[in-house]
Structure formats: structure tokens, C-alpha cells
Amino acid sequence: MARVGLTAERLTLAAAELADEVGLEKVTVSALARRFGVKDASLYAHIKNARDLRVRLAALALDQLADRAAAALAGRAGKDALVAFANTYRDYAKQHPGRYAAMQIDLDPETAAATAARRHAEMTRAILRGYKLAEPAQTDAVRMLHSTLHGYVSLEKAGGFRHHPRPVDASWLRTLDALDAILRNWPTDT
Amino acid sequence: MARVGLTAERLTLAAAELADEVGLEKVTVSALARRFGVKDASLYAHIKNARDLRVRLAALALDQLADRAAAALAGRAGKDALVAFANTYRDYAKQHPGRYAAMQIDLDPETAAATAARRHAEMTRAILRGYKLAEPAQTDAVRMLHSTLHGYVSLEKAGGFRHHPRPVDASWLRTLDALDAILRNWPTDT
DNA sequence: CCAGTTGCCTAGAGCTATTAGGCTACTACC
DNA sequence: GGTAGTAGCCTAATAGCTCTAGGCAACTGG
Numbered sequence: 001m002a003r004v005g006l007t008a009e010r011l012t013l014a015a016a017e018l019a020d021e022v023g024l025e026k027v028t029v030s031a032l033a034r035r036f037g038v039k040d041a042s043l044y045a046h047i048k049n050a051r052d053l054r055v056r057l058a059a060l061a062l063d064q065l066a067d068r069a070a071a072a073l074a075g076r077a078g079k080d081a082l083v084a085f086a087n088t089y090r091d092y093a094k095q096h097p098g099r100y101a102a103m104q105i106d107l108d109p110e111t112a113a114a115t116a117a118r119r120h121a122e123m124t125r126a127i128l129r130g131y132k133l134a135e136p137a138q139t140d141a142v143r144m145l146h147s148t149l150h151g152y153v154s155l156e157k158a159g160g161f162r163h164h165p166r167p168v169d170a171s172w173l174r175t176l177d178a179l180d181a182i183l184r185n186w187p188t189d190t
Numbered sequence: 191m192a193r194v195g196l197t198a199e200r201l202t203l204a205a206a207e208l209a210d211e212v213g214l215e216k217v218t219v220s221a222l223a224r225r226f227g228v229k230d231a232s233l234y235a236h237i238k239n240a241r242d243l244r245v246r247l248a249a250l251a252l253d254q255l256a257d258r259a260a261a262a263l264a265g266r267a268g269k270d271a272l273v274a275f276a277n278t279y280r281d282y283a284k285q286h287p288g289r290y291a292a293m294q295i296d297l298d299p300e301t302a303a304a305t306a307a308r309r310h311a312e313m314t315r316a317i318l319r320g321y322k323l324a325e326p327a328q329t330d331a332v333r334m335l336h337s338t339l340h341g342y343v344s345l346e347k348a349g350g351f352r353h354h355p356r357p358v359d360a361s362w363l364r365t366l367d368a369l370d371a372i373l374r375n376w377p378t379d380t
Numbered sequence: 381c382c383a384g385t386t387g388c389c390t391a392g393a394g395c396t397a398t399t400a401g402g403c404t405a406c407t408a409c410c
Numbered sequence: 411g412g413t414a415g416t417a418g419c420c421t422a423a424t425a426g427c428t429c430t431a432g433g434c435a436a437c438t439g440g
Binding site: 117141158 | 294296297307308311325326327329330331333334336337338339340341342344345348349350351353354356358360361364365367368371372375376377
């Protein structure tokens with residue numbers, strides 16, 4: 001019997017590739033087994049169940065994106081940092097739609113993925129350092145920033161913007177301009 | 191043989207309730223049949239397949255939300271309209287998590303749901319009338335606005351904000367303040 | 381080189397999706 | 411008020427995915 005050399009890591013990586021190729025919903029234990037030329041049951045020695053596979057995939061994606069974002073942020077500040085971070089985020093979603101989708105699944109508290117999620121929050125906060133916002137405005141701004149980036153990317157991916165001729169890239173840049181403006185001049189009160 | 195009186199409409203509504211109760215991913219043809227006390231196969235006289243069921247569900251949700259948003263918008267303008275619209279959107283997502291999730295599924299061009307989606311776009315545009323933005327800034331602003339609302343609601347639902355003590359409602363209000371501010375003073379150039 | 385562990389297999393049960401074909405309860409019309 | 415037709419629900423059957431249990435073969439370390 002040929003041993004293929006399965007490990008949780010190799011399975012997760014293959015799942016990520018599969019997700020990008022055919023979509024997250026088609027990432028199944030069977031499909032993954034097929035890709036390795038083994039039987040479905042063999043995978044259960046390495047992963048707990050199908051959900052576990054998806055959580056690992058989410059953690060992988062969150063980590064990868066965090067690495068890229070950290071690299072993009074190095075040596076930048078202010079709007080420069082904001083734009084670099086935002087573009088990294090959006091580009092990752094475009095290059096790796098399956099992994100991006102995986103990032104959105106509900107992560108129970110205290111999985112490995114929670115750690116990666118915290119890295120993201122810290123980076124977003126780092127961007128805001130250039131804008132000198134005091135708490136609790138800083139937290140509010142972190143939430144708005146994250147929301148806008150995530151929302152834009154996810155609506156773009158869902159095709160929400162394709163019914164209008166205005167180039168999606170142009171709106172993206174103006175959205176970043178707007179975010180920069182609002183962060184520089186965060187409303188102190190209504 | 192007892193006839194239950196199935197129709198596509200009743201099935202869609204039941205699917206919506208099921209989605210809100212147990213989550214969209216558990217809305218299955220079998221589960222729905224079980225809820226009506228009939229066999230799975232019987233449903234296929236009313237719906238094309240499982241995907242069709244979900245698309246109908248998405249259309250239902252989009253329509254419901256559009257109705258509520260239209261009602262909320264009646265007689266309001268400017269920030270008032272913005273806040274009413276945003277709160278309607280967020281409240282709907284909280285009251286009907288399953289339906290909200292259904293709204294996010296990929297709608298192929300030219301389903302009935304596309305029509306409902308257009309209603310949403312028009313309403314967002316109506317809100318912006320109070321802010322007197324010329325094209326293409328208006329389109330950019332529509333996209334940003336929609337992105338921020340959707341992103342906030344979806345991150346909140348995914349639990350992305352629960353790791354921090356700052357009340358989520360407070361950040362929401364400040365986010366709306368920020369959106370209002372940026373719309374009143376949309377950046378003309380970088 | 382043998383003992384123990386690990387990796388992959390077969391078998392099988394349970395759930396979901398979907399198609400084909402049949403019977404029966406309504407509906408409409410004479 | 412009987413009957414023709416349609417529509418609603420059924421059984422049967424195929425196929426894919428998930429997951430458990432138990433077996434044997436291939437590596438690993440002493």
C-alpha cells in the first residue's frame with residue numbers, strides 16, 4: 001500500500017488550493033481524499049471532521065494574510081499605511097477567493113484561528129497610530145475601518161458592484177481617500 | 191393521503207423561519223420536508239432544486255428588507271434618513287440572521303433577486319440625495335456606504351467585535367456619525 | 381530484527397439531493 | 411353528479427458526503 005504521507009498541514013494546504021479553485025463550499029473531505037488518491041476515511045486520522053478542516057483552513061488564511069499585511073505595513077505610516085494595508089487585504093481576497101471565504105466562517109472562541117484574528121486587530125490598530133485617536137474613538141475607528149474594507153471586498157466579490165459602469169477600482173481609491181479623511185478628522189460629537 | 195397544500199411560497203417562508211432558527215447551512219430540502227411532514231421528493235414539484243430554494247429565500251429576504259427600509263426612509267432626509275436606513279438594515283440582520291445570511295449568496299444575473307437588489311441600490315442613492323453629491327462621487331459614496339453597513343453588520347454577527355469591552359452599539363453610532371460627516375464633506379481630490 | 385505505532389484500507393451506517401414513475405385527491409366541465 | 415384531467419404526494423432507487431470500527435501493512439526505534 002503506497003503511503004502518500006498525509007499530514008494535517010498538507011491537507012490544510014491542499015484544501016486551501018481546492019477552495020481557491022472550485023469554491024469553499026466544494027471543499028469536502030471526499031474531494032480532498034480524491035486529490036491525494038486515498039480513501040475518505042484515511043483523512044480522519046489527521047483531521048477531526050469536516051468542520052475541523054474548515055477551521056484549519058480559516059486559520060491558514062488568516063495567518064497568511066496577516067503575514068502579508070505585516071510586510072506591507074513595514075516602514076509606512078498614515079495614509080500610506082492605510083492604503084498598503086487595504087490593498088493587501090483586497091488583493092488577497094482576489095487572488096485567494098476560497099481562502100478569503102474561509103476566513104469568514106464562525107470561529108468558536110479559543111481556536112487557533114482566534115490568535116490570528118487578534119493579529120489583524122493589532123495591525124489595524126497600528127495603522128491608526130498615525131492618526132492619533134484617543135480611546136474610545138480609536139476602537140470605534142478600528143471597527144469602522146475593518147467594516148468598510150471587509151464590506152467592500154465582500155460586496156465586490158459577490159458581484160454587488162457589477163451593475164454599474166463606474167470602475168470598481170476607482171471607487172475603491174475614493175473610499176480609501178474618504179477613510180483617510182474621516183480618520184484625520186474624526187467627529188468628536190454629533 | 192393527506193395533502194398539506196405545499197406551494198413554492200409556503201416553502202420559501204418556512205425555509206426563512208428555519209434559517210433564522212437553526213442557521214442557513216441547515217436549511218436543507220430534507221429538513222424542510224420534515225417540517226411539513228412530507229417526503230423529500232414531494233418538494234421537487236415546487237422548487238427546482240436545493241439551490242433554487244436558497245435563491246428564493248434570498249429574494250424573500252431582500253424584498254422584506256427593502257420594504258422595511260422604504261418604510262423607514264419615508265419622510266426623512268439627510269442624516270436622519272441615513273441613520274434610519276442603517277438601523278433598519280442592522281436590526282433586520284439581528285432579528286433574521288438566517289435570512290440575512292441568505293441575502294449574501296451569489297445571485298446569478300437575472301434572477302428575481304436581482305430586482306430586489308436594485309431596489310436596495312436605489313434606496314441607498316435616495317439617501318444620498320440629501321447630501322448633493324455629483325457623479326461619479328455619488329456612486330463611490332453609495333459603494334462605500336453600502337460596504338460599511340454590510341461590513342459592520344456582518345463582522346458583528348460573526349463575533350468579530352466581541353473581544354473588546356467597548357459596546358458595539360456605541361461604535362455603531364459613531365460609525366454613522368463618521369459616515370454622515372464624510373458624506374457632507376466628500377473629498378474632492380487626494 | 382522485532383515490537384510498536386502509524387497510515388491507509390475495507391465495510392458499513394446515516395444523511396442529503398435528485399430522478400422516475402405511480403396512485404389519489406381535488407377541479408372543472410358537461 | 412359523474413368523469414377527465416391535473417396536481418400533489420408517494421415509493422423506489424441512485425449517488426455523493428460524513429464518519430466510525432476494525433484490520434493489516436509499512437515504517438520507526440531499540
